[in-house]
Amino acid sequence: MAKLSKSNPPTFNTDIFQNEYLADGAREVNAIVTVTSTGGGTTGGRPLGSLDAAAAAPSGDSAVVIMVDCSGSMDYPPTKMRNARDATAVAIDTIRDGVAFAVVAGTHEAKDIYPGDGTLAVADDRTREAAKQSLRKLSAGGGTAIGTWLDKADKLFLSRREIAIRHGILLTDGRNEHEKPEDLQRVLDRVTGHFTSDCRGVGTDWELPELRRISSALLGTVDIVAEPSGLAEDFRGMMATAMSKQVADVALRIWTPANASVKFVKQVAPDLEDLTGRRAEAGPRAGDYPTGSWGDESRDYHVCVEVPSAGVGNEMLAARISLVLPQADGSTEVLSQGLVKAVWTDDLASSTRISPQVAHYTGQAELAESIQVGLEAHRAGDLDLATAKLGAAVRLAHQTGNEGTYRLLQKVVDVVDPKEGTVRFRKDVSEADSMTLDTRSTKTVRVKK
Amino acid sequence: MPQQTVCPTCAEPLDPDDVFCGVCGMNLSAPPPVPAPSTEPDFELEPAAGAGPGCVHCGGRQVAPDGYCEACGGVQPRPRDHMEQSLPGVAGVSDRGVRHHRNEDSFMLAATSLPGGASAVLAVVCDGVSSASRPDEASQAAAEAASQSLLSTLEQGVAAEPAMRQAILTAADAVAALAYDGTAPTPHSNSPACTFVSTVAAAGVVTVGWVGDSRAYWIPDDREGAEPYRLTEDDSWAARMVSAGLMGEAEAYADARAHAITGWLGADAEEVEPHTVSFTPHVPGVLLVCTDGLWNYAEAATQLADLVRADARADPLRAARVLVDFAITAGGHDNITVAVLPVAPLTVEGYTETLLDMKVLGPLPTQPAAPLAPPMPPVPPAVPAPAVPSD
Incomplete structure (x- = not known):
């Protein structure tokens, strides 16, 4: 890759949303990482006064x-x-x-x-x-x-x-x-x-x-x-x-402890993009996942890490997540950082709670998959599967407030009951509507405040 | 090199020829680890042992500044995981226990002198409510605020009971303020909250104040001639059911709701009702101030008395350590905090020991309606019973 940084990159913020409490024996840690960049050449707090x-x-x-x-x-x-x-x-x-x-x-x-x-x-x-x-x-x-x-x-x-x-x-x-x-x-x-x-x-x-x-x-x-x-x-x-892009080649760096592994890394907002296979090793127990260039914007990532199990009362760092910018001299600049933790507890109320952010994006990923599988089944002539899958999609889109996707679904199926996901395939589905739904199935909405 | 009979690491019995421990692999030819100094530090909190260089979990060399091992991710012992403090006249020990990931208990010990020159010793013990956000900060804020308040009012000559009530209200304000300090609230959690128990021993009188289910016990040196006593009455569901006559003690404490507390310090506590009680001990003994991490494993005063070392008055720190170790060995399900405050009867002119029995020195200030008057069994002649204002 070529020269990579600017003199005034935007300011990055990393927020972690997770339920760090795990039941005895549990190993999977899920977190939503919200990365927000502000500033840079346009609105940031950094002065642009110098000649440089x-x-x-x-x-x-x-x-x-x-x-x-x-x-x-x-x-x-x-x-x-x-x-x-x-x-x-x-x-x-x-x-x-x-x-x-x-x-x-x-x-x-x-x-x-x-x-x-x-x-x-x-x-x-x-x-x-x-x-x-x-x-x-x-x-x-x-x-x-x-x-x-x-x-x-x-x-x-x-x-x-x-x-x-x-x-x-x-x-x-x-x-x-x-x-x-x-x-x-x-x-x-x-x-x-x-x-x-x-x-x-x-x-x-x-x-x-x-x-x-x-x-x-x-x-x-x-x-x-x-x-x-x-x-x-x-x-x-x-x-x-x-x-609007101000900085290129930013990577999401994920450090995990010994004997832990990254199960997946997905961008989940503004749209779904699985980055799991894009890992580039970056030192001991760390890997970089590319995120491209950034302007003033905010993106969410779903990171799932499998850690070695520990007894109740233990706490460990499950992942250290940072945004890094490679420098011309081969080093990297850490733009911001967040911690994903794991705490084992026997308090069921704590360990069974699902982070609202994790639940939401798990639903968005399921929504996209239901649409893709449903349309594929439709093309293959399996109307039962197609109806079931798009019904599930309607239910998820309705439930999570993904209005854009809901409207696209309505062009392909008649919604009988959005809560239950009861739908009927429309007789006159145009190729354009079907393809639009397929293409935009990965579009997500963020958690309702 | 002195002959080792058990492995210093895992306590496995050793043969004289052993070079390595057969169980944990400890190299026995290496110099034995330096034991922690047994002299108690004065006015200083002692962090948990083992916080030397390297990870305590995997032995990895690099530990990040935020306290996580860079190899195994394990969190390193934090100063609050195990705290000990000892002053002349009072000692306290607090431990994370086994099943909780952090210590949400907090305690403060202090000593000062009253305007008349008599010395006053105090202990404050608070237990953060786990279902609330930042319970560790709540207990610390309460303990610090109450201790400060008690010191300043006692030094000004305020009587112990009003001073105690004021300290509880001050602590309540400090905890309530945490809810408005700008920190984003933890989802699904209530405002920061904690329980409270404190004792002051000054001029021969012991004053106890509490809110919630942290407790104080009186443990006389002579377990034959005098009876150990619980001095506090929990603000808990079970205690309420029993005192209202709705359930027997056994039934109430067997209920799943038994330990739900009905009183606490925090922004969402409806009204803080400080409970206070004073008494004059007529025999030497110790006051035991503790969180439920201890008394869950030995509820009755007599049970606890069996665990209090006979020399507790001479070595309160050791007595506190033994009690904490007992709770850890029993399962350590909760954080454990114990303060031990030695008390000797004051020989005041005009009193004899027999006459002193239970008499409160000085007039009691009128107190608002006593909350949940502790239901005490009939007072045997030689047993100190708390002087509860009757109204």
Whole structure:
């Protein structure tokens, strides 16, 4: 990974929510870790007065590459290509002065159409206008090989290694048909950690698992833009989020005691992302889980640790959780820290209590899984299983106040009784509604205050 | 090297030729561990032994500044896990016990002199309510506030009983204030709360004050000629049922609700009713002030008396340690705190020992309605009974 820190990173806070009391013999410790970053270049308490800080203004530290699908299918209907072009133009308008950027046209191969010289342009009125002009050159034709697009983006980012915050936006409308899945995976493995990327699927002919694999690896979001006319607004939002990032390559470091193990680490808000397999060893009994770049925002993580059992009356540290920022010299800066504890008690009232935060996010994870399994069963023609699973999803969404997901469910099933989760499949479920529900099933809500 | 007959670590009997203990593997050829100094520190709390470098659980070398081992995550003994204090005329020991992860009891000992020059010795023992938040802070705040209050009022010449009542109210305020100190409340927990018991021995009179189910006992030296006595009446569900005549003692104490306390110090205590009682001992003995971590294992005064060393008056610290060890050995289900306060009858001109029996020195200030007058059995002639204001 490249140079990683800025002179004025935001302030991070780590809050731990857990019930540390365990029954005699219990070994599993669950905690919700809420990480909040505030400040940085915009609102924080750190003064920006010094020359040094002025030189490291936030925009000079960001780069963005927009990858637009230009395969032949983008012309069916022709509005798709036009909307993609318009959306890209809106995104370009949102790029702040000083941010380095490029536009890549993706087919079975990748071509950087702006600035077009294998490097990144620096945003100002002139370059933004020139970039928009170059969009006229975008036309549909050819296949789809997303790996080549990511590879091109990586090369473009590498032309400006000193830029810390690197973000991609990838738009596609179809399957990755013109390269082998293992070729895409190979590229993905290579570029993971180099930059983050959001993925957008336009229409309903793209593959959710494929895009999810890319956005997960690149620590970004995946979403469906069912109607091409919605692209511009979506691009504006994505770009605004990308522009708000102030610090890159932050990792969640989890230390566990001897003979303990991390069962899982998941981001649970704003959406679900399993990070368990992303562990990179970081010294004795510690591992780093990547979280990408941060602006002013708050995210929740569910950490589950299995500790060696101890007798009633004992207390131990089950995990030490910190947010770390790698430094140029190879060391790491600890941004904040929280402790997860385990205390064994014979007081049943204490040990049987479930932390409201842990219960809530366990429910959100179950909600997402119910939707995914339910829709998969529906596609496979198992209507009984599909109805049962989506019924459970309706009940969970209702119970936990996840209104967004509840509304999406209502487009797929008729809700008879939300409390019991009694539902009937609708006769006229559109592919777009079904796919939207699937794509956004990982969207969570936070605990009601 | 002196011949060891038992393993210094695990107490396994040893053969003279043993180089290693057959049970715990202790290297017996190494110099024996230096025993803790037996001289009692004055005016100083002694942290738990074993807090040297390295983890007490796994032997790991690195212990983080926050007290957790960097290898096994085990928490290191905290100063409050085991506390001992000894002053001339009073000693106290408090221990985490076995089944609780922290010590939520607290105690304070102090000595001063009254305006007339007579010395006064006091002990305050508080037990944090586990189902409330920050019980450890509550007990400490109460003990410190009460001890401060007693010292200043006694030094000003306030009589012991009003001084005690004031100390209890001061302690109650200190605990209640914790609920408003800005710390976020622990979910599902009540405001910080604790019980309270305190004794003052001054000018030949013993004064006891309490709220909740921490207790004081009178244990005379001569267990034959005089009878040990419980001086406090619990603010507990069982005690209430018994005193209201609704249940027999056996039935009440067998109930699951028996130990639910009906009085405590804390922001959500409806009204703090300080109970006080004074008496003049006519024979030498010790006052035992303790939390339920002890009396749960020896409820009756006579049972406890059997556990109090005969030389308790001469070595109160040792007597307190023995009682705490007894409770730990019995299971240590709760935190245990014991203060032992030696008392000798005052030889005051005009009194003889026989006449002194039970007489309260000085007029009792009028007291508001006595809460739950301790139901005492008929007073045998030689037994000191608390002087309860009758009204």
